Amino acid sequence: MNIAVIGINHNKASINIREKVSFTDSKKIDAINILLDKGIDEIVIISTCNRSEIYVSSKNIQNSISIVKDFYEEFFECEGIKSYLFDKKGNEAIEHLFEVTSGLDSVVIGEDQILGQVRDAHEFSMKLGASKKLFNKLFRDAITTAKEIKTKTKISEHPLSISYIGIKLLKEKIGSLQGKNILIIGLGKMNLLTMKHLEEEHVGKIYIANRSIEKFKEIQSQYENIEWVEYKDRYYILENNHIDIVISATSAPHLVIKRENLPKINSNIYFMDLALPRDIDYNINDMENIEVYCIDDLKELQDENDNIRVQLAKDAYEIIKEKIDEFIDWEDTSAIDPTIKSLNNKCVTIKDDTLDYIYRKIDLTNHDKKIVEKMLTSALKRVIREPIINLKQLKDKEKREEYAKIVEELFEI
Numbered sequence: 001m002n003i004a005v006i007g008i009n010h011n012k013a014s015i016n017i018r019e020k021v022s023f024t025d026s027k028k029i030d031a032i033n034i035l036l037d038k039g040i041d042e043i044v045i046i047s048t049c050n051r052s053e054i055y056v057s058s059k060n061i062q063n064s065i066s067i068v069k070d071f072y073e074e075f076f077e078c079e080g081i082k083s084y085l086f087d088k089k090g091n092e093a094i095e096h097l098f099e100v101t102s103g104l105d106s107v108v109i110g111e112d113q114i115l116g117q118v119r120d121a122h123e124f125s126m127k128l129g130a131s132k133k134l135f136n137k138l139f140r141d142a143i144t145t146a147k148e149i150k151t152k153t154k155i156s157e158h159p160l161s162i163s164y165i166g167i168k169l170l171k172e173k174i175g176s177l178q179g180k181n182i183l184i185i186g187l188g189k190m191n192l193l194t195m196k197h198l199e200e201e202h203v204g205k206i207y208i209a210n211r212s213i214e215k216f217k218e219i220q221s222q223y224e225n226i227e228w229v230e231y232k233d234r235y236y237i238l239e240n241n242h243i244d245i246v247i248s249a250t251s252a253p254h255l256v257i258k259r260e261n262l263p264k265i266n267s268n269i270y271f272m273d274l275a276l277p278r279d280i281d282y283n284i285n286d287m288e289n290i291e292v293y294c295i296d297d298l299k300e301l302q303d304e305n306d307n308i309r310v311q312l313a314k315d316a317y318e319i320i321k322e323k324i325d326e327f328i329d330w331e332d333t334s335a336i337d338p339t340i341k342s343l344n345n346k347c348v349t350i351k352d353d354t355l356d357y358i359y360r361k362i363d364l365t366n367h368d369k370k371i372v373e374k375m376l377t378s379a380l381k382r383v384i385r386e387p388i389i390n391l392k393q394l395k396d397k398e399k400r401e402e403y404a405k406i407v408e409e410l411f412e413i
Helices: 015-021 025-037 061-075 091-101 113-127 133-153 162-174 189-199 214-222 231-240 282-286 295-300 306-334 337-361 366-393 397-410
Strands: 003-009 042-047 051-057 086-089 182-185 206-210 226-230 245-248 269-273 290-294
Touching (some): 003 061, 061 086, 086 091, 133 306, 162 269, 206 214, 366 397
Parallel strands (some): 206 226
Antiparallel strands (some): 003 051, 003 086
């Protein structure tokens, strides 16, 4: 099977490495065009805080794997990155995609956000023409399967997400979040989730620093204790307001809190960085009164629901196995699609030639012509219908391919 995935994720690489190979939308466009020019047929790039993975399809998959590994090193100008890369091909690559989409390969098992991220990544590639018949089927099956798993196993019913675990870690470190004043930087999906979890903790004032006030206005009526501040005033707030916690999750490709710009902090303050690449300069961690945590620090936190979710994951794998078998059957059968298409085209040619002869010999009304055309089309379809069905239903792959060749020879297609 000519499918592979090559990339880096939280299982093998720390955040220090992962943030070096993170894709913005602009970089995705450049990367996809470069790889298409190198002869790879289909490409989808999944880039999140926990992974940077490139899915490819091509006739020479082993060569494509080598191309993508070289690409990572050259594109990101990151020498030595190959030692952190993993690659999987064929069934292993398909299984990996299904696990990722279902949240089974996440830091938090069964987390919801990854499903939307995979869907967005696939749609992005479709718009660029980089996802075609094979990947359209594969990714739609993976997304549909993930939804089925969430419905049947209820694995995502508990409010677990990276933002939830981040809040829980802060509670462990501080003791209680009640009455604490918080600065939130960014209003993307991650921090919108963070807001919901903070509401349950009865925190104090929440200052939201965001480049646009429009997103703030959308949620303003939902919370009584929030206040918008201009993004450029984030350091001013830290210096002039009593802030206990800073939570940042932006899509910026650079640091949004830099050590050299940070004012003197006179009381304890906790920074939670939920972004990748990271938003917060980790070097401020050695400054007085400051503690900094990032996504990788969340891995060490054991959640009381983990055992339940791991058990539910076992049921999920059974669903995945069944769906992968169905996809492989479809992929095997689709190999004879060109034969079937050629056979149908042959029938169309015969129909057109026959109708042309009839119309030249017999003067028919338009109504009669439509009847004759329908009858001839139906008769030709009857001739090829059963052979096509039997060919598709043949389980033996070698026999199916052999019979397809025989059909091509017999019908001269």
